[in-house]
Amino acid sequence: MRRHDLLRVPPATWDAMLARHPDLGELPLVTGWALQGWPVIVRRRLAADASGDIPAALPLPPAYGKRRIAFAFPGDADLHALPPVSLRDAAHAAPPEWQPVIAEIIQLGEAVGVVPRVFGSLLWQHATGLSYIAAGSDLDLLWSGANHASMRTLAGELQRLDEHGAVRIDGEIEMPDGAAFNWRELALRRGGDTVLLKTMAGVELRAIDDLIRGPVA
Incomplete structure (x- = not known):
């Protein structure tokens, strides 16, 4: 699990x-x-x-x-x-004002070869039909399977979309072992810095250089 x-x-x-x-x-x-x-x-x-x-x-x-x-x-x-719920599958449950940035994120996923998955309010609205998305809700995404060459591109493009879109984009990049870190930490830090890695057992700090030195998929 x-x-x-x-x-x-x-x-x-x-x-x-x-x-x-x-x-x-x-x-x-x-x-x-x-x-x-x-x-x-x-x-x-x-x-x-x-x-x-x-x-x-x-x-x-x-x-x-x-x-x-x-x-x-x-x-x-x-x-x-x-099975995980992709952003494409859950998009119908998102508000109209989110749709342009969702379309761009799906295109970004195709460009880097990773299918974005949803969690957070959009996942639960899609899964239950109840009203989870409110004013100020984030678009929470999980990116699993990005390789070391695409992780920086992914983080940079998400930062650009977050700055100019109608919804705040949040979420994590997941490593093969299930550990994950917030994409913002990669976008805002440089090699030599550390990021907070979340695992099933807890959290730990890991150097960015260790995360992106080699393939992760």
């Missing part, structure tokens, strides 16, 4: 999880989440998580408090991995 992986949870597995976390059943939408067929997302491990558990989360929409809810499943739980 990697951060941002999506899982479908059968209702029986969901009910068993709620029995382990009974306080969650009192929150809006949570009890019927699995019955609706809505996914959950794999998150970073917390100190309270048992080593064999699968850490997951879901966010409530702004109308329900915009709360991020964390829980875990036993390692042998009946869970089904879902």
